Amino acid sequence: MDKFFGSKLNTVLLIVLIILMVIAIKVMLKDQDKYFSFFNQQKTEQKQNSTYSISGNKDDLVSFSISPGQKVKGLVPFEGAVKGGYFFEANILINVLDMNQKLIKAGHATATGEWMTAGPVSFAGKLDFSDIAKGLAYIQIQNDNPSDMRENDKFIVIPIVIE
Numbered sequence: 001m002d003k004f005f006g007s008k009l010n011t012v013l014l015i016v017l018i019i020l021m022v023i024a025i026k027v028m029l030k031d032q033d034k035y036f037s038f039f040n041q042q043k044t045e046q047k048q049n050s051t052y053s054i055s056g057n058k059d060d061l062v063s064f065s066i067s068p069g070q071k072v073k074g075l076v077p078f079e080g081a082v083k084g085g086y087f088f089e090a091n092i093l094i095n096v097l098d099m100n101q102k103l104i105k106a107g108h109a110t111a112t113g114e115w116m117t118a119g120p121v122s123f124a125g126k127l128d129f130s131d132i133a134k135g136l137a138y139i140q141i142q143n144d145n146p147s148d149m150r151e152n153d154k155f156i157v158i159p160i161v162i163e
Helices: 002-006 008-029 036-053
Strands: 061-064 077-081 091-097 103-105 108-111 120-128 136-140 153-163
Touching: 061 136, 091 120
Parallel strands: none
Antiparallel strands: 061 077, 077 120, 091 103, 091 108, 091 136, 108 120, 136 153
């Protein structure tokens, strides 16, 4: 070890190397998005995954073919199943909401099996996202409530991204 640190040339090279490393670290920290994009991407994905969670009466949802956070565009067929109590005359409401959860497109789906049951009821339909602004939106699965008594409303809200 004495020979390495005893040599003036080695000491100068070591100091230059340390200075270059400090400069490189400063440059990288100054432009973190460029040099640490992998870590930032992971943070963004974690944040998005926490943003994309189902809300409302989510325990009533058995399955739905459009996943939370899924990117959609154009005409998208879907299918799903919810616990009974959402259907009237085999219809269920499937709405598209904007990022503030305001209705932008009303729609419906039809039961594909027995709908007069408390058990799971499967349904299918199509949603057209062609004329809707890009960005965060929501699919709302809502019970068809002909009584118009708002206290009987049930809904499930699934976040999506319109491309």
